[in-house]
Amino acid sequence: MSFLFTQTNVTRRSLLGGIAAGSALVMLHPFAARAQANQAHLRIMETTDIHVNIMPYDYYADKPNDTLGLTRTATFIDKVRAEASNSMLIDNGDLLQGNPMGDYMAYEKGMKAGDLHPVMKAMNALGYDCGTLGNHEFNYGLEFLFNTLNGAKFPIVCANLTKGQLASDPKKDDLFFKPYVIIEKQIKDGSGNSSPVKVGFIGFVPPQIMVWDAKNLEGKAQTRDIVQAAKAWVPVMKEAGADVIIALSHSGIDGTGQSERMENASLYLAGVEGIDAIFTGHQHLVFPGPKDFEGVPGADIKKGTLQGKPAVMAGFWGSHMGLIDLLLERDGNKWKVVDFTTEARPIYHRDENRKVIADATDKPEIVAAVKSEHEATLAYVRRPVGKTSAPLYSYFALVADDPSVQIVSIAQTWYVKNLLKDGQYKDYPVLSAAAPFKAGGRGGPDYFTDVPAGDIAIKNVADLYLYPNTVQAVLITGEQVKNWLEMSAGMFNQIPVGTKDAPLLNPKFPSYNYDIIDGVTYQIDLSQPQRYDGDGKLVNPDAQRIVDLKFDGKPIDPKQKFVVATNNYRAGGGGKFPEIAADKVILVAPDTNRDVIVRYIIEQGSINPSADANWTFKALPGTSAVFESGPKGRQYAAAVKGAKIEDAGDGAEGFAKFRLIL
Structure with a gap:
C-alpha cells in the first residue's frame, strides 16, 4: 500500500507570494547557504493546537490579543519560507474546537457537505502540505469532522484511528484516514539543480479520545497505541520509497517510562527506527526551550532532540512557529538526513515592563478570508x-x-x-x-x-x-x-x-x-x-x-x-x-x-x-x-x-x- 503525492515548490511559492527569496533583507539558513552540489536544505514548518484561533482576538474578553492567532503566524510562514531553499508546511492537530468561533460553526452555522470552515479557508490559503488530527477534532462529532476536513486541499493522515475493532496486524486496520502520505517534492540542491525527494508523513492521535469523546466515538471507532502503529507502518513507508520520514504526533513528551496506549508518547515514538524527525503537540508547551521539559530523560531542551532525533512542539493558539531544518545529502538515487537544527519561534515577546510586544503582523489575505465568520462570531458571543x-x-x-x-x-x-x-x-x-x-x-x-x-x-x-x-x-x-x-x-x-x-x-x-x-x-x-x-x-x-x-x-x-x-x-x-x-x-x-x-x-x-x-x-x-x-x-x-x-x-x-x- 502506497500513498504518493507530487508537488512543485516553485508553483506553491509563486501562488503564495510573500517575501522574495532573493531579497537582500532575507538571511538564509546556514544549510541553504552552504549546501554542496549533492546536498539540499529542507525546512519543515509546524503549527499545532490552533484551536480555531485564526484571528488575534480573545472572544471571551472581546478584545484583540497579540499572543495568538494564525493570521500572525502566517506572516512568519512567509518569512521562514524565504529563509530556506526548500520548505514544507504541516499542522499537528487540534484545529476545530477551543474558542467561540469553533462553537459558532458547530452549533449555530453548522457544517454541511460542501461548506468551507474558516480554518480550512485559512490553511488552504497558506498552502499546507499535510496535517494530522488532534483529540479535540472529535468534540463536535464525526459528521462535523468529515464535512470540515473534506474542505482541506492537503492530505490528512492518521495511522492509529480505526473504523472498528483492531485487527491482529495494524497494517490490516480499517482506518478512517490514510496512515501516511509520501510527497514527491522537487528540491534545489547546492548547485541550483532540481531533483525529487520523497518525504513521508505519518500521523497519530492520542488513544484517549475513546474516553474523552466516547459519546461521539463509542461503537464507531477504536484507537491503537501510537508506538505500535508506528512500528507497523514506518517500514511500509520505507519500502514505498520514502527518503525522509516525518512523524506528526498530536501527543506530548512524557519521560516517566513507556506504557501501553500512552497519551504523551512522542519521546518513545522517536525511538522507532526509520523516523527522521518528530513534530509534537497536545500539551500546549514549547520544545526546544529552557523550562517546559527540563530534566526529561532523552529530551535535549537545547538542541531540540528526542532520543537524538530532531523534534519541535510549537506552543498553542498560533503562539509559535515550529521549525525543523534538515540538511539532506544524496546517496545514489536516495536522500538521507546528515544534519539538522530545530526551533520554536514565538510571535511575540515581553519587554522589560512585561508588556506584550507583537513580533508579527496580520497577513491580510487570511484576515479577509475569515472576515464574515469573525464578525458572525462577535455577534454570537455578545x-x-x-x-x-x-x-x-x-x-x-x-x-x-x-x-x-x-x-x-x-x-x-x-x-x-x-x-x-x-x-x-x-x-x-x-x-x-x-x-x-x-x-x-x-x-x-x-x-x-x-x-x-x-x-x-x-x-x-x-x-x-x-x-x-x-x-x-x-x-x-x-x-x-x-x-x-x-x-x-x-x-x-x-x-x-x-x-x-x-x-x-x-x-x-x-x-x-x-x-x-x-x-x-x-x-x-x-x-x-x-x-x-x-x-x-x-x-x-x-x-x-x-x-x-x-x-x-x-x-x-x-x-x-x-x-x-x-x-x-x-x-x-x-x-x-x-x-x-x-x-x-x-x-x-x-x-x-x-x-x-x-x-x-x-x-x-x-x-x-x-x-x-x-x-x-x-x-x-x-x-x-x-x-x-x-x-x-x-x-x-x-x-x-x-x-x-x-x-x-x-x-x-x-x-x-x-x-x-x-
Whole structure:
C-alpha cells in the first residue's frame, strides 16, 4: 500500500507570494547557504493546537490579543519560507474546537457537505502540505469532522484511528484516514539543480479520545497505541520509497517510562527506527526551550532532540512557529538526513515592563478570508442571556471557593436534580463537581475569567466553561467522594507547619483536574503529602489531606450513596480519578455543560453566584504560601471568602504574586 503525492515548490511559492527569496533583507539558513552540489536544505514548518484561533482576538474578553492567532503566524510562514531553499508546511492537530468561533460553526452555522470552515479557508490559503488530527477534532462529532476536513486541499493522515475493532496486524486496520502520505517534492540542491525527494508523513492521535469523546466515538471507532502503529507502518513507508520520514504526533513528551496506549508518547515514538524527525503537540508547551521539559530523560531542551532525533512542539493558539531544518545529502538515487537544527519561534515577546510586544503582523489575505465568520462570531458571543448581581472571576479559583466555579456547580445541580426527580435516583442527594478552566498557568497572566456585575452574554458563559463537554452524573459512595477530593488536592504542594512563603501550586497538576465538589463541606490539610499521584495511583496510603468532610452538617457516611453531577470527560475516567469511570455513570445527558449554564441563567433571569466557602484550607499556625495569579485579581483579593490573601508583589512573565496566610 502506497500513498504518493507530487508537488512543485516553485508553483506553491509563486501562488503564495510573500517575501522574495532573493531579497537582500532575507538571511538564509546556514544549510541553504552552504549546501554542496549533492546536498539540499529542507525546512519543515509546524503549527499545532490552533484551536480555531485564526484571528488575534480573545472572544471571551472581546478584545484583540497579540499572543495568538494564525493570521500572525502566517506572516512568519512567509518569512521562514524565504529563509530556506526548500520548505514544507504541516499542522499537528487540534484545529476545530477551543474558542467561540469553533462553537459558532458547530452549533449555530453548522457544517454541511460542501461548506468551507474558516480554518480550512485559512490553511488552504497558506498552502499546507499535510496535517494530522488532534483529540479535540472529535468534540463536535464525526459528521462535523468529515464535512470540515473534506474542505482541506492537503492530505490528512492518521495511522492509529480505526473504523472498528483492531485487527491482529495494524497494517490490516480499517482506518478512517490514510496512515501516511509520501510527497514527491522537487528540491534545489547546492548547485541550483532540481531533483525529487520523497518525504513521508505519518500521523497519530492520542488513544484517549475513546474516553474523552466516547459519546461521539463509542461503537464507531477504536484507537491503537501510537508506538505500535508506528512500528507497523514506518517500514511500509520505507519500502514505498520514502527518503525522509516525518512523524506528526498530536501527543506530548512524557519521560516517566513507556506504557501501553500512552497519551504523551512522542519521546518513545522517536525511538522507532526509520523516523527522521518528530513534530509534537497536545500539551500546549514549547520544545526546544529552557523550562517546559527540563530534566526529561532523552529530551535535549537545547538542541531540540528526542532520543537524538530532531523534534519541535510549537506552543498553542498560533503562539509559535515550529521549525525543523534538515540538511539532506544524496546517496545514489536516495536522500538521507546528515544534519539538522530545530526551533520554536514565538510571535511575540515581553519587554522589560512585561508588556506584550507583537513580533508579527496580520497577513491580510487570511484576515479577509475569515472576515464574515469573525464578525458572525462577535455577534454570537455578545448576545445577552441574563444578569449577575455579583462579579464572576477566577483569579483565586485554585486557592479559595470561587464564584466562577460556583455558578457552574449551581447550574449542574439544578439540571441533574430536574432530570432525576421522577426516576429511581430521585431520593439520592445530588452533589456537583466542577473545576476552574481559566486559571492562568500556561495561558498567561490574562487567562482568567473576569465578568463584571450586570449583563451576561454567551461569551461570558463560554468563558466560564471552555469545553463542549456534556453533562453526566455518577453514583458513588461517601468514601469515593473523599477520594475524589484527595485526588483533586494534588493541585497543592506539601507545606510543613511553620514554613514561610512556600510555593503553593503543583505546576504539573492541570487546573481542569482540580475539582471542587459542592454540596459537602471540607478542609484541605497542606501539611499532609498527596494521597494519589497524577495518574490516580495510591502513593501515600496514610495521607489524609481532606479533613472535616461533612454532608448536611454531619461527618460524611463512607457508605452513603451520592449522585455527583459532572461532565463526560470526568465521568468516563478522564484525569484518572480513583474509581471514577464509566461503570459509575447513571445519567448521560444530551446537553453540554455550557448550554445548561445558559439555560439556568435564562430561567433565573438574574443570578447571585457568590461563593459559599464550602471548602477552605486547614489552619497551619505560622505558615504561609505564595502563588501567582493575574494582576487584575488584586481588586478582588480582600473580598475572597474563606481565605486571607495578601499582595506579594510581581511574579514572573506578567503575573502578580500573592501570599496565602494559612
